[in-house]
Amino acid sequence: MAYNQLPYLAIFLPAVLIAYKLTPAAYRKYTLLASSWIYFYLCSQYLLLYLVGTTVFVYLLGLAMEKFPLKSAPRKALCGIGIAGLFGTLLYVKYTNFFIKIINTIGSAGTGWHNIPGLHILVPIGISFYTLEAVSYLLEVDWGRAGSDHDFCRVALFLGFFPQTMEGPIARYQDTAMQLTQGEDLHLNNIRDGAIRIVWGLFKKMLIADRLNTAVGTLFTNYTQYHGSMIAISGVFYALQLYMEFSGVMDIVIGSAQMFGIKLPENFRQPFFSQTAAEFWRRWHITLGVWCKTYIFYPVTTSDAAKKWNKFARKKYGKYIAKVTISAMALAPVWMFNGLWHGPQWNYIFYGIYYLVLLELEEVLEPVKKGFYKKTGLSKDSWFWHLFRILRTWLIIFTGEMFFRANGLRAGLAMFRSIFYQFHISSMWDGSLLKLGLDAWDFAVIILGTATVFVYDLLKEKDIHVWELVSQKKTPVRWALVYCLVFAVVIFGAYGAGYQKVDLIYAGF
Template sequence: MVWSLIANLGVLAIFKYFNFFNQNITALGEAFGYQNQIPSLTILLPIGLSFHTFQAMSYTIEVYRGNEKAEQHFGIYALYVMFYPQLVAGPIERPQNILHQFHEKHYFDYDRVTDGLKLMAWGLFKKVVIADRLALMVNKVYNNPTDYEGIFLIIATVFFAFQIFCDFSGYSDIALGSAQVMGFTLMENFRRPYAAKSIKEFWGRWHISLSTWFRDYLYVPLGGNRVSTWRWYYNIFIVFLVSGLWHGASWTFIIWGALHGFYQIFGFITAAQRNQLVKHLQLRKFPVFYNTLQLVTTFSLVCFAWIFFRANSLADAWYISTHLFQNLLGSTKEFGSQLLFGRNILGQYKQEFFLAVLFIIVLERVHYLQSQQKLRLEISKFRPLYRWGLYSMYLLVFIYFGVFNSNSFIYFQF
């Protein structure tokens, strides 16, 4: 097991982290008058490296723990590690869920195939119609942050929150749908994360395969919450720091992970005081207001952390985070003027902005319907005329409103 983990982590260390650590050693050495002679590597990062190495590691660990029998067929083991639907951006599967499916015979099932195709179509819609449209405005601001302040930075940050969700969950939907078409069931990776009322709940809904991977293979081995309080906080913080580093070899990703670790720890430390405040203000007597307050607070904290995830550099992240409320009144007036009388907003025609907002509303409406019923199942019950009319309308919306500029999925870089 040890040699297997060294091999997998070694590949990650060389391809993904060598230059990052080497550059930091060089900078630190120069501060003390030391010249680092080790050159940087000029090699390409394999697509999805972090995903399939973690999947390979989960197999080794589960076999070592006795939770899964060792796979005797090399082809099937290779298929588990490199299963193409989820190869480049997850979800990160466990051997208990997927290995046995490669041994089973799969027959054609019309309902299963059409159900998978619907999920793929929804994922493609989220990527091409919503995420890539939002990217046009987000990139305009985040690639030139010092040109903006106040409300423009806030809008771009909120748009990025929905961009990365639609981009990443869109890929997951396509992966789950394509696997389902072939008869395979992959684990759910997203569960309406922006409906979370706490940061802890958010991580139970966002990138579920990765958060559970870190829980089972890092958090629990460190002691989890079965240790002293301060050691528990240490375990949480280490897990989120490693999670940030997993996402990218950059200080911006590390700070993003550290922020979420701080959110979690601060939430646990202040839990009693916050409950007392809620009780004193009798907020639970107004459930709609109280739930909305929790949801907005959580979403705001997540959005603030996204600044460091998206920013091109620490300097850009610092500028954006310190200018969110700079000249807020003046920038809001300017935004209102552009909205009413201008042609362009955030570098795009005004119609693009309104379309982006409209499609975010459509997204949340679909999420609400999905939470109330199995939407794909309900669509399959429609009469053929209505059902195919809906499919035709989707196709027209996709063709007319899709942004076809060859944007790769964000998580391909990880």
């Protein structure tokens, strides 16, 4: 029951809203929890036990940690046991067969271990997301930034609130937990704003992302049959599909929560206006980036080893070398983790290394960049350089997403190589694009839909919030605009006969 499908939008969500409204305020948290676990059961059946088990484990550890003072060894040990248990489960469920495959590959090269059969392990929905939230809770309690929660229902909702189950956002305990159990009354404004946000998400997903899916599938499956320019287009199409799909689903998720008066953290902030790869990652899948920064990057950079090195390097080699080396030391685990978190595939690991190298290069080249602007007298804020940096970042994004989506690392590398051969720009107009399962009408919808989202994002970038403006208009104008959006989804959405059902991409991670 994906968030963009009718069973969720027309039955499940309204049913939960009604049940929530009918429940006395003090018991609404139980309605939300029962709904959330029912939702999980409908998606993953008995694998719900993983979520319930994780919740009990984390809840009890939180209570146990409270009995020991901050920074004490037993408190740290309990937190360590918790993190090991949580990541151990994630590793077992998601990566066992990956490791067996590696052992078998090494074994076939001479050690004799090459016949270990793969295991049939079912993966519960959203395990990658709720595991990170559970680790976050334990660390926040260990560090004393959050108190141990005595309310089991709140911990359970923090980990399992149904709109977040499939794709996050990965929240911090302090940011959402209290809201989930407050039993806030339903307000018409919240329901209206949440519903508009949901329709906006459907617009992005169904008009653009799901329509592009056919072309993306064709290009990535049959990449050997296409020349360089079409391969380059595959990266552009997939980046666009992923943005429209993931940010669209986040709109549905955040809109669903908004209906209950719950504010979830945003996961996107106009990422295609980024001027550097580092900035892109501050605007794309924000909650994963914040998680990595909070629980990997800063703990590494503030560790004793890093500080000792920092002090030594600053004295011996200067501030620049110290900064560059410390960055590398902290970025390496962040990006290895980011790549592996997406799944047990070499191209995801490569994707992590790709951004590690790019981000480190940005740091290394910082003085060169400063020197360039100083010598030439050019302003880095001029519109030309601004646009140049945005387009350069697009190239980085498109290339990265091509590796990310490729059917394996070998395919990704072959696709990348082929971009430099037989690059015919004429593919854009010679009819090649119309042989990807999309006709001129499809492309017209994609282009108009993308242009609409671009204008919306551009206005948001300028701090102009479209829906706030709309809400200030007179009722007929408001309704006309909302109807336009609803009809656009109903009439131009890629669903029904002629379209394949498209699973949520990030729900697979």
